């Protein structure tokens with residue numbers, strides 16, 4: 171067995187530099203645990219870094235064509251460029267580790283096919299501080315996974331946790347998250363649900379073998395949630411969380427990412443700030459819950475290095491990504507999703523409005539569970555809140571489309587799904 175593995179870091183940013191630092195600082199522990207020294211010998215970046223811990227190259231071809239490298243860690247981000255690079259490496263039977271959920275959300279099955287004679291580790295692509303890939307692939311592999319419910323985006327969870335304390339609006343809370351370094355200058359990817367969707371798709375491949383891409387599933391962000399929604403949630407003992415949800419029934423699975431009202435006493439409701447958590451429902455163990463840091467250089471580096479060490483320990487040349495394509499689950503169409511809904515409607519305060527709304531609901535087979543009219547303070551219009559019994563997505567979307575055209579509506583109707 172080789173005594174040293176040489177690593178090339180393809181990217182020396184937040185994660186790449188943290189991987190280099192941890193490999194150097196924890197060298198003894200790592201060697202003791204996997205029997206091999208793991209040495210970062212070169213790092214790729216767009217620009218030179220004077221204080222880097224590893225020699226930096228800005229020449230992609232030079233780095234990826236080095237024959238002395240045992241494993242390449244793709245930590246550069248993007249979709250098509252890293253996909254091209256990783257494909258080339260796997261075709262040359264080189265081992266690769268990646269933290270890139272966006273690339274995997276689009277190309278994981280093409281990479282799975284290419285990784286048959288090599289090794290592809292991707293633990294860092296979902297919730298860095300929670301080893302959920304290994305949990306699903308190994309620890310829970312005997313289970314029929316009935317459901318996954320997960321808080322997978324720290325930025326959104328930070329914003330929603332802060333808003334749930336009351337009295338703050340979305341815009342100011344986002345600004346606070348940006349000032350603290352928890353949100354990017356362009357936060358769309360996080361707050362619009364795409365980052366969480368990429369991660370959910372990766373988990374769904376292990377649990378169900380679903381080949382869906384982000385555009386195939388229902389994705390809604392948190393950017394339209396207001397202080398009023400937090401008020402309603404609190405009045406009715408709910409908390410609002412951005413969840414990635416997978417639910418399986420027989421050979422069908424629904425996948426969706428959207429804000430949810432969840433009962434305040436549920437474990438996921440207590441996950442606050444930038445933390446992530448994943449609740450897995452299996453037929454053999456019912457619910458198990460995993461909690462930890464979802465991002466950040468060190469948490470992600472911890473996951474990257476666990477894959478490097480797995481390769482070092484096993485010296486596996488054949489990768490098992492753990493996707494279960496042969497079970498052939500099919501995706502439930504978005505329209506057929508059935509859940510409970512919360513509706514916030516800003517309407518003209520006049521006789522007949524409420525009865526028209528309830529008439530439209532009944533025409534669309536929507537049954538009301540609860541109703542609240544917020545006492546008017548300085549507002550000109552009334553805000554009505556409803557929750558519904560279980561209803562099909564299609565019915566709610568039809569109802570909202572008709573409602574938008576009513577002259578008594580004074581703002582876009584807003585809906586949040588309820589997960590109970």
Ligand SMILES: NC(=O)c1ccc[n+]([C@@H]2O[C@H](COP(=O)([O-])OP(=O)(O)OC[C@H]3O[C@@H](n4cnc5c(N)ncnc54)[C@H](OP(=O)(O)O)[C@@H]3O)[C@@H](O)[C@H]2O)c1
Nearest residue numbers: 181182183184185215216217245246247269270465466470
């Ligand atoms: N940051 C996190 O907390 C986190 C968590 C989980 C997963 N991830 C994933 O990990 C990956 C890396 O994230 P990061 O936060 O470390 O990103 P980052 O800080 O932006 O670092 C990216 C690195 O890649 C280099 N790079 C990018 N494109 C390149 C190109 N075409 N040629 C040469 N070098 C290139 C950059 O060079 P320069 O330094 O010269 O710009 C930089 O060193 C992403 O896929 C991300 O989604 C990150």
